[in-house]
Amino acid sequence: MSSEPPRQGLDYRSAGVDIDAAEDALDRIKPAIRATFGRRVVADVGSFGGLFRADDLGREPVLVATTDGVGTKTRIAAASGRFDTVGRDLVQHCINDALVQGAEPLFFLDYVGVGRLRPERVAALIGGVAAACRDHGVALLGGETAEMPGVYPEDEFDLVGTLVGVVEREAVIDGGRVEAGDVLIGLPSVGLHTNGYSLARRIVEERMGLGWDDPFPGAAGATAAEVLLAPHACYLEALRPFLRDPALHALAHITGGGLAGNLPRVLNGLGARVARSAVPPLNVFEQLVAAGGVERDEAWRAFNMGVGMVLVVAAEEADRIEADLAEADRRPFRLGEVTGPGPGVSWLD
């Protein structure tokens, strides 16, 4: 005696998607989003598209647009339950990417994909995005939160951002003036920024045997999560005084691929010689490289190793620019110089 069990009708919630939760998350963060609106934002939160007035952006304005994520840094945020920092990472990373072409940021849009939508977590994530936008004068013009069971495991998420900035056409920094003999000035990173996390996580978990709340070696009591979640530095304020300086020939943001992967992108086909010993060492990299037994060249490919941004400047103006940066407490260091035609970066040490 068996009978087929009664079949309930399916609904969207039983399929893993909760539309109310998405609206709840949005309601929590509307004030923080509105606080980023400057005079140019026309429509309110919740429109199909964000509206941004683009009159008088300049004489020959060029929009600079960039999209990126924060990599598997999200996994540390998820594992340690700290959702309020990676939004800042994302905004500051994108600002740097637009900055290297000379652009001031205008507006930003975010996307959060999650396995299960927990309004308080999404609110913390987007709250971090909104706070960073506000700090740098960027309008948080739009965003989307998508609950995608199966695409993401229940507690994982991805965070993606798009930034649009503007630069006068004659002020675009494109590396076209880079020449042999130009000097490379580095600015320090504050840690991994948003690259190398798959490797770093594996070292912390498997080789160092640390939980995310354990103290990280040599970090004055900071936990592994705190050290690895240190937000991506933003170089906008440090570099703004130099964006129209004719001696600034190029800027390279050191992200995935490290110094050797990013610097050649702006060298106009030329090569570079770099002294790795010139970079002030950061404890986090020393610990990770030692514990992971990571080969030196591999470490410089997976991590920024302490260099967040590189300025390529005319040799005769290098002392002046370096002094100005030091004066403003930006802690510049002289990394090396541009050589003849490529290929890429050669290490001096």
Next chain:
Amino acid sequence: MSSEPPRQGLDYRSAGVDIDAAEDALDRIKPAIRATFGRRVVADVGSFGGLFRADDLGREPVLVATTDGVGTKTRIAAASGRFDTVGRDLVQHCINDALVQGAEPLFFLDYVGVGRLRPERVAALIGGVAAACRDHGVALLGGETAEMPGVYPEDEFDLVGTLVGVVEREAVIDGGRVEAGDVLIGLPSVGLHTNGYSLARRIVEERMGLGWDDPFPGAAGATAAEVLLAPHACYLEALRPFLRDPALHALAHITGGGLAGNLPRVLNGLGARVARSAVPPLNVFEQLVAAGGVERDEAWRAFNMGVGMVLVVAAEEADRIEADLAEADRRPFRLGEVTGPGPGVSWLD
């Protein structure tokens, strides 16, 4: 007698990230990306940010920006091994979102997050994005592909896009002129577009018991994957002739939340009466609703149910606009009308 096994040094690839695979994917699609560049794109593929000339965009240009994904439609693409269609979904969805505020699309950026980066799949995904961009005159200005083991299961991926368009300030469509008595004209969808996939997938797999290569009932031999992956319709070309028409008071793109979730967003606080029987039925919804035992109101919340876009037009001009749309073979149908102050949509049937 045991000894600790020798520990190998870790590298980025052993941690699940293959930088070469990302570069390989990019190389495959560069020509398709360049083919989308119009006269306004300044820099080439591979710059830190995409550059887009924004001079003479209009007298008082307003940028309209929107970011979105394609939901768990990605899971059907992954499960059925068809990676060339969801890119078009994404572009056309975003074009519609900007269109409802009156905007012509300018440029697009994509983001692909994957568990394991397989260059041929990423190339197919972005190839679909590029083809749709080209069809609609949109520059594919930038993008990012991120390999994120653990955030995504190995064969899953997410696809996110950001579109920026432009509209003259005086031509922004914001629903401000919507009034009681305005007529609602619907335009047909071609299927689920990009919403309701978590529910649809569950019905197909659990209730209909279909594999993705099995014929879908009532679909003239098309497989379940083909029916469910039908690309999101684009309404740009259909609606372009009406964007400056003073009788067009608002546009609603029917996405997540269905007709009742999207139409009220543009009704200026007013309500609407809608005749569901006016919508030409689509086989895919009839099959899904029947097999899933989905309640009628729930179905209209989870799915677009055959309505992809709604025009809100002045009553006295409704016949003219409907006739013009029919003449252009856009298959309009009269859905209902705007009523007094809210709340939301009431169903006439």
